[in-house]
Amino acid sequence: MGLASYLKSRLVPAELEEQLNRIRKPIGSLGYDPWGFNNDAVKYGFTLTRQIYEKYFRVEASGVEKVPAEGPVLLIANHSGQLPLDGLLIGYALASRPDQPRIPRAMIERFFPTVPWLGNLLNDVGAVLGDPINCAKMLENDEAVIVFPEGVRGSGKLYRDRYQLKRFGNGFMHLAMKYNTPIVPVGVVGCEETIPAIANIKPLAKALGVPYVPVALPVIFPVKVRLNFGEPMYFDNSEIPEEQVTERVEAVKAEIRKLIDKGLSEREGLF
Amino acid sequence: MSEQRKPRILITGAAGALTQQVINRLSDNCDIVAVDFRQQVYLGDDIPSYCIDLNKRGFEDLFRQYRFDGVIHLGRLMTSELTRMRRYNANVLGTQRLLDLSHKYGIKRVIILSTFHVYGAMAYNPALIDEAAPLKSAGLSADLVDSVELENLANIYLWRYPELNITILRPCNIVGPGVRNTMSALLSSERAPVLAGFSPMMQFIHIDDMADAIVLAWQKPVKGVFNVAPHDWVAYQQALKMCGCKRIPILSVPPIVPKTIARLLNLKSFPHYLLAFFKYPVVIDGRAFAREFGFKPKRPLKEIFRYYRNNKRPV
Numbered sequence: 001m002g003l004a005s006y007l008k009s010r011l012v013p014a015e016l017e018e019q020l021n022r023i024r025k026p027i028g029s030l031g032y033d034p035w036g037f038n039n040d041a042v043k044y045g046f047t048l049t050r051q052i053y054e055k056y057f058r059v060e061a062s063g064v065e066k067v068p069a070e071g072p073v074l075l076i077a078n079h080s081g082q083l084p085l086d087g088l089l090i091g092y093a094l095a096s097r098p099d100q101p102r103i104p105r106a107m108i109e110r111f112f113p114t115v116p117w118l119g120n121l122l123n124d125v126g127a128v129l130g131d132p133i134n135c136a137k138m139l140e141n142d143e144a145v146i147v148f149p150e151g152v153r154g155s156g157k158l159y160r161d162r163y164q165l166k167r168f169g170n171g172f173m174h175l176a177m178k179y180n181t182p183i184v185p186v187g188v189v190g191c192e193e194t195i196p197a198i199a200n201i202k203p204l205a206k207a208l209g210v211p212y213v214p215v216a217l218p219v220i221f222p223v224k225v226r227l228n229f230g231e232p233m234y235f236d237n238s239e240i241p242e243e244q245v246t247e248r249v250e251a252v253k254a255e256i257r258k259l260i261d262k263g264l265s266e267r268e269g270l271f
Numbered sequence: 272m273s274e275q276r277k278p279r280i281l282i283t284g285a286a287g288a289l290t291q292q293v294i295n296r297l298s299d300n301c302d303i304v305a306v307d308f309r310q311q312v313y314l315g316d317d318i319p320s321y322c323i324d325l326n327k328r329g330f331e332d333l334f335r336q337y338r339f340d341g342v343i344h345l346g347r348l349m350t351s352e353l354t355r356m357r358r359y360n361a362n363v364l365g366t367q368r369l370l371d372l373s374h375k376y377g378i379k380r381v382i383i384l385s386t387f388h389v390y391g392a393m394a395y396n397p398a399l400i401d402e403a404a405p406l407k408s409a410g411l412s413a414d415l416v417d418s419v420e421l422e423n424l425a426n427i428y429l430w431r432y433p434e435l436n437i438t439i440l441r442p443c444n445i446v447g448p449g450v451r452n453t454m455s456a457l458l459s460s461e462r463a464p465v466l467a468g469f470s471p472m473m474q475f476i477h478i479d480d481m482a483d484a485i486v487l488a489w490q491k492p493v494k495g496v497f498n499v500a501p502h503d504w505v506a507y508q509q510a511l512k513m514c515g516c517k518r519i520p521i522l523s524v525p526p527i528v529p530k531t532i533a534r535l536l537n538l539k540s541f542p543h544y545l546l547a548f549f550k551y552p553v554v555i556d557g558r559a560f561a562r563e564f565g566f567k568p569k570r571p572l573k574e575i576f577r578y579y580r581n582n583k584r585p586v
Contacts, residue, residue, distance in 0.1 A: 028503035028572075030504075032506060035554075036504075116524055123472075129397065137398065
């Protein structure tokens with residue numbers, strides 16, 4: 001433990017550690033929760049993310065204070081950029097806000113748990129397999145959960161389709177209604193241009209068992225990222241047909257659309 | 272027959288450490304008869320103990336002779352024991368015989384020990400699996416079929432003969448002094464294999480706590496299926512570290528590689544058909560049992576791991 005604690009003292013700044021310690025999580029006696037969230041791993045993860053967030057993508061987050069300080073909440077955002085960087089940045093924005101920070105949980109693609117190291121690493125820092133049962137149990141635990149209802153349709157889209165929202169799944173709305181959970185829409189601008197892909201090699205993706213294999217330069221561009229958090233939206237738990245659920249989902253989508261447009265109009269250049 | 276007669280219980284699996292713990296807890300207030308499929312076990316002068324196959328005709332004589340009130344069925348052959356066929360005979364057909372006899376002789380309470388393995392370790396498993404989740408382990412390996420079949424059978428008897436008051440318990444990894452299952456063997460070894468890049472979340476219950484859970488289930492005849500697990504979790508590799516095991520990584524992809532290695536190594540503690548459990552998590556939700564039976568585990572994970580760190584045996 002000597003080396004580990006030395007490294008921690010060198011790598012994890014005391015104020016960040018204190019910031020994270022202020023956030024209470026329902027964890028067991030060894031610092032884990034049932035999904036693999038690990039208190040210590042999060043500290044390393046956030047130290048690293050801070051560099052990515054502040055130095056590399058120079059993120060500007062506005063409205064993060066609109067996320068309720070406690071109770072279950074769903075952060076619904078547009079997905080883009082091949083890698084789940086948008087989830088990481090939204091998570092950091094919320095965990096680093098000075099007033100009542102929270103460590104949100106991101107719902108991740110189903111293929112991640114099958115990837116050695118990466119799957120565990122994502123679980124360590126709080127990401128969770130995107131399964132409706134997981135999401136429901138998290139909301140029961142009063143967690144803030146990041147969901148990208150576009151899924152791989154969003155993250156895998158090509159450069160020419162940037163900022164076009166793909167179809168949203170309805171699952172998040174059903175959960176929000178059932179668990180009486182506010183929805184905070186988030187518009188992400190910038191991640192689309194981090195890994196511009198011109199094509200998707202579908203046969204290779206199929207052979208590898210991954211959702212997509214983009215044709216792109218092997219670099220992540222340091223695009224300036226803007227995160228715009230909207231006002232929380234509330235939906236009652238009335239028995240309504242699926243059509244009306246879709247209408248509600250469309251309302252959230254429209255809100256995200258507005259937030260993206262706001263971000264696009266604010267930016268003066270890619271970098 | 273006297274009104275004051277103590278309840279008489281048939282307990283199977285007498286050679287197991289867990290069974291002996293349960294007997295210790297119940298023997299003051301109950302008359303115990305112990306049987307084991309594998310060996311004759313001496314449990315003291317007051318406790319009749321038999322070595323008998325549940326499928327043999329002579330087994331029924333015990334029911335005639337002792338007129339049991341309850342049955343606690345802990346005697347399962349573990350996945351690492353004997354051949355698949357013999358395990359099937361003992362675990363599935365043996366249990367069926369036991370349940371048939373229990374019905375025939377008017378038993379009022381049956382407790383059956385199952386395992387969390389029945390859920391199956393899958394990449395898509397959510398955490399905190401509850402009792403209503405599908406049992407997927409039969410799809411993983413034919414070596415796990417008997418666990419699922421045993422459960423199906425017990426479930427059929429559960430609704431067909433409600434008067435048997437069957438309770439099926441699905442515990443997480445039972446560990447601690449005297450436990451001889453695969454997980455206990457791994458934790459007590461000096462070196463333990465791990466799949467490189469995979470460290471699934473796991474749950475462990477101390478044998479003392481598990482024995483308490485079984486006794487609680489005996490005391491309150493609520494029938495049904497219940498997970499039994501503390502509300503605490505740890506990653507597999509972290510557990511090994513805390514037990515002082517050196518971790519030996521095995522190449523984990525493509526899946527055929529670790530499977531072949533496990534077959535070649537032929538370790539009892541790391542069988543090829545349980546590999547998925549070292550790759551993907553099966554985190555069960557034990558809260559329903561805790562609520563219903565007032566169960567509160569007393570031994571924290573740290574204490575369990577301390578025991579293994581201090582009691583090392585070479586692989």
